[in-house]
Amino acid sequence: MPTAGSSSSSSSTNSNSTTTxxxxxxxxxPTVTATTTTTDNKNKxxxxxxxxxxxxxxxxxxxxxxxxxxxxxxxxxxxHILHNDESVVVVNKPSGVLTVPGIxxxxxxxxxxxxKFQHEMESTMKRExxxxxxxxxxxxxxxxxxxxxEAMSKLQSNFREKKVSKYYEALLCGHIHANVQEGIINLPLxxxxxxxxxxxxxxxQSEQAAKQVVQDLNHAxxxxxxxxxxxxxxxxxxxxxxxxxxxxTSSTSFSHSxxxxxxHAVVLGAAAGGQLQEYRYPVTxxxxxxxxxxxxxxxxxxxxxxxxxxxxxxxxxxxxAARNGGFxxxxxxxxxxxxxxxxxxDLQLSLDKYVKEQGLVMCLHARELxxxxxxxxxxxxxxxxxxx
Numbered sequence: 001m002p003t004a005g006s007s008s009s010s011s012s013t014n015s016n017s018t019t020t021x022x023x024x025x026x027x028x029x030p031t032v033t034a035t036t037t038t039t040d041n042k043n044k045x046x047x048x049x050x051x052x053x054x055x056x057x058x059x060x061x062x063x064x065x066x067x068x069x070x071x072x073x074x075x076x077x078x079x080h081i082l083h084n085d086e087s088v089v090v091v092n093k094p095s096g097v098l099t100v101p102g103i104x105x106x107x108x109x110x111x112x113x114x115x116k117f118q119h120e121m122e123s124t125m126k127r128e129x130x131x132x133x134x135x136x137x138x139x140x141x142x143x144x145x146x147x148x149x150e151a152m153s154k155l156q157s158n159f160r161e162k163k164v165s166k167y168y169e170a171l172l173c174g175h176i177h178a179n180v181q182e183g184i185i186n187l188p189l190x191x192x193x194x195x196x197x198x199x200x201x202x203x204x205q206s207e208q209a210a211k212q213v214v215q216d217l218n219h220a221x222x223x224x225x226x227x228x229x230x231x232x233x234x235x236x237x238x239x240x241x242x243x244x245x246x247x248x249t250s251s252t253s254f255s256h257s258x259x260x261x262x263x264h265a266v267v268l269g270a271a272a273g274g275q276l277q278e279y280r281y282p283v284t285x286x287x288x289x290x291x292x293x294x295x296x297x298x299x300x301x302x303x304x305x306x307x308x309x310x311x312x313x314x315x316x317x318x319x320x321a322a323r324n325g326g327f328x329x330x331x332x333x334x335x336x337x338x339x340x341x342x343x344x345x346d347l348q349l350s351l352d353k354y355v356k357e358q359g360l361v362m363c364l365h366a367r368e369l370x371x372x373x374x375x376x377x378x379x380x381x382x383x384x385x386x387x388x
Contacts, residue, residue: 001388002171002243002283048345050317058318066313069096069361070137074107079116082142082382086120087151087375089113090144092384095361099134099143113145121147133159136296138313141168141366142382146374154374159293165370168288168298169386171363172307173316173351174343175242175282182238185301188230189294192322198314199296200326201304202230234291235301244280245310247354281351283310287367298364300325306333306342310363310388311355317348363388 078097083090091109093099098108114127130145132155146152158164192200193213200206207230214227284307288298296315302308303315304325314321327333333342343351354360365386373380 002245002285048349050345050349055318059320062313062318063320066137070098070102070104070106072107074109074112076112079109079112082384083380084117085147087148087373088144088146088155089117090142090369090380090382093135093140093143093366095138095140095365095387098137100131109143110145117147122149125149132156135366136299136362136364138311138362139168139364139366140386142166142369142384143366144369144371148374151374155371158371163372165368166290166366167368168290169240169365169367170286170288170298170302171243171310171388172284172286172302172343173310173348174284174307174341176239176284176286176307177341178242180239182236185235185237185305187233187301187304187325189233189297189300190230191228192326195321198321199294199300200322201300203326206326231294232292233294233297233301235298236289236291238287238289240285240287243283243285245283245351245354246278246280247357248276248278279350281347281354283351288364296321304333308343308348310351311360312362312364317345317352360388 074097078094080092080094081089082092091113093109098106100110101108110127110130114130118125125148129149129152130147132144132146132152135141135143144155146155155164188202189199190202190206190210192198192206193210211227214225217225288302290297299309299312299315300321302325303312303321303323304327306324308316308319310316313319315325317323322328324330324333330342363386365384365388367386368381368383370379370381372378
């Protein structure tokens with residue numbers, strides 16, 4: 001997994017290294033109007049164009065893989081209980097496992113917990129009454145479930161009123177600029193009508209497109225579909241460390257002949273038909289604090305600043321959602337995102353290859369959760385470090 005390192009030692013990994021900001025913080029806010037000028041998959045930083053056929057193939061592959069993960073039966077070893085009492089049960093959910101069954105009644109943590117504790121709960125307590133909040137299937141980390149109707153009501157209320165403290169840890173593609181240690185991403189989000197059911201950053205162009213889509217659907221007979229306004233969305237981030245993931249390959253078999261983004265190659269020793277080389281690819285470990293709680297907020301916001309979460313199957317390089325969190329004009333990204341540099345397409349391709357080779361899932365983890373116990377009023381704090 002990642003090794004620690006300084007971003008200043010990376011020679012050409014992040015191409016936008018000409019940032020002149022001297023501040024230690026970055027306020028990432030929509031200060032200009034976003035305009036749509038192109039829909040191709042070319043990144044102006046490294047000139048790589050990914051064929052549409054490849055993108056569609058990879059997207060379909062990820063969709064199939066996600067469906068397979070969701071339907072895979074769970075075993076008892078995947079239920080990691082951190083705390084259990086008469087009112088609540090707190091678990092550390094593994095990545096690749098559903099929090100709740102969903103419309104297809106897939107295996108989930110909720111189902112396992114209900115089967116395990118149903119005999120302890122009051123007869124009116126149904127399975128769905130245990131749900132307080134949830135994590136995406138590929139997000140790992142701490143989740144609290146209710147065991148009484150009273151606990152469910154109080155905990156849900158506390159989540160709505162922002163009386164619950166939580167933060168996430170993630171690995172992002174590329175090194176966030178060395179001058180940036182913390183910042184705020186303040187970009188409104190909306191449902192992406194071109195790539196449902198995913199989210200995207202709202203722009204005047206996406207708003208107009210969404211309005212047209214709803215009109216077309218209404219005209220086609222879907223009268224109950226209405227357009228929803230974008231929602232203000234804010235994420236705070238702090239850089240924990242700038243690290244590298246390391247991969248070794250034979251110099252004769254390494255396929256990326258244009259790998260100008262790797263930090264450096266180190267010859268490890270003789271290998272069949274050539275020498276074994278080690279490549280280091282930059283990632284940034286961050287602490288993410290969702291001030292608002294929109295669907296996929298952390299994932300879209302990280303993609304929108306040019307540093308998608310490592311292994312994100314939806315908002316990453318070949319994800320089903322729109323690239324760059326919905327931004328199609330990368331000049332707009334350069335103006336919106338102050339004091340940072342973006343991970344190039346070339347780097348994201350190599351990191352995607354690394355994720356596949358290592359069998360990794362998305363590197364986003366709900367690390368800490370603080371809430372008031374619904375019965376005693378005592379503050380409870382749970383901390384669980386990630387596996388990545």
